[in-house]
Amino acid sequence: MVFADVDENAVHAKNVYPESKLENYYKDETVYTLYFYDFTLKRIKEYFNRDAGKIRILDFGGGSGIFMRRAQAQGFDIIGVDYSPYAKKAAKLFNLKLLNTMLTPDLFEKESFEVVFSHATYEHLNDPGNITEMLAPFLKKDGLFIITGVPNYNTATIHLFRNFWRNMPPGHVNFWTKSSLNNLARKFKFEVKVNRTYGYNVWYIQEKLNSIKKLLESENVVIPDKNPLYVNSENLELTFLQKIISRIYFDFSVPRVGQSVEFWGIKK
Numbered sequence: 001m002v003f004a005d006v007d008e009n010a011v012h013a014k015n016v017y018p019e020s021k022l023e024n025y026y027k028d029e030t031v032y033t034l035y036f037y038d039f040t041l042k043r044i045k046e047y048f049n050r051d052a053g054k055i056r057i058l059d060f061g062g063g064s065g066i067f068m069r070r071a072q073a074q075g076f077d078i079i080g081v082d083y084s085p086y087a088k089k090a091a092k093l094f095n096l097k098l099l100n101t102m103l104t105p106d107l108f109e110k111e112s113f114e115v116v117f118s119h120a121t122y123e124h125l126n127d128p129g130n131i132t133e134m135l136a137p138f139l140k141k142d143g144l145f146i147i148t149g150v151p152n153y154n155t156a157t158i159h160l161f162r163n164f165w166r167n168m169p170p171g172h173v174n175f176w177t178k179s180s181l182n183n184l185a186r187k188f189k190f191e192v193k194v195n196r197t198y199g200y201n202v203w204y205i206q207e208k209l210n211s212i213k214k215l216l217e218s219e220n221v222v223i224p225d226k227n228p229l230y231v232n233s234e235n236l237e238l239t240f241l242q243k244i245i246s247r248i249y250f251d252f253s254v255p256r257v258g259q260s261v262e263f264w265g266i267k268k
Contacts, residue, residue: 029066035246037070052076058113061121062098065090111140120149123172136188145265150176152197156257181263190265197258198250
């Protein structure tokens with residue numbers, strides 16, 4: 001991991017969404033993230049080889065509740081924990097078992113989940129080791145500990161362009177690599193099932209496109225405001241084209257230097 005020495009209050013302030021963006025926060029998501037959620041749930045079901053209703057998932061950092069909603073729609077028994085005010089609202093809006101509280105060692109019974117899942121959360125944690133120490137006991141033997149969506153410090157745009165767009169502190173307080181996730185696995189005695197990088201730095205590309213957009217607008221060229229990569233997260237079925245775009249994003253990125261890291265550990 002690569003840590004930034006950032007004041008915790010500054011971290012909280014940076015990650016507060018303005019009221020004007022909250023509606024989109026709960027409804028809009030990138031097509032490749034929705035695809036990834038569905039693909040992850042499919043692989044979880046295949047791993048346990050049982051009905052979704054017999055698989056209990058703990059979503060740590062549930063946020064907008066989008067992953068929980070898709071899991072719930074597919075029949076999984078899922079509960080989330082997230083202390084942000086956004087999680088409290090998501091629980092009420094979508095009737096989710098999303099606890100709006102801090103994680104504590106006694107929040108759930110030991111060995112009561114088949115899966116602990118955390119997406120795009122570990123990069124926000126000041127002490128991910130302590131969080132993992134609290135989460136691991138909730139997992140049953142041979143259960144899956146899944147971390148996804150965390151920034152990869154070895155991504156090409158960091159090494160080639162020194163570009164940390166939307167990854168700079170205090171928004172994110174640490175980066176991860178495949179090696180650091182292997183270290184996490186050794187510390188907590190997880191057997192590594194998946195440890196790979198995936199994706200492209202879409203935010204970097206978008207930054208460049210926004211620069212072009214501003215230039216064109218200065219020339220009175222009308223540009224649509226809607227980002228085509230974002231869709232309403234309540235659309236449970238993606239189009240064929242959206243699935244193709246998403247497969248390219250996840251399966252055809254350059255090994256080791258993808259934008260994000262995906263880790264699956266098996267509790268032994």
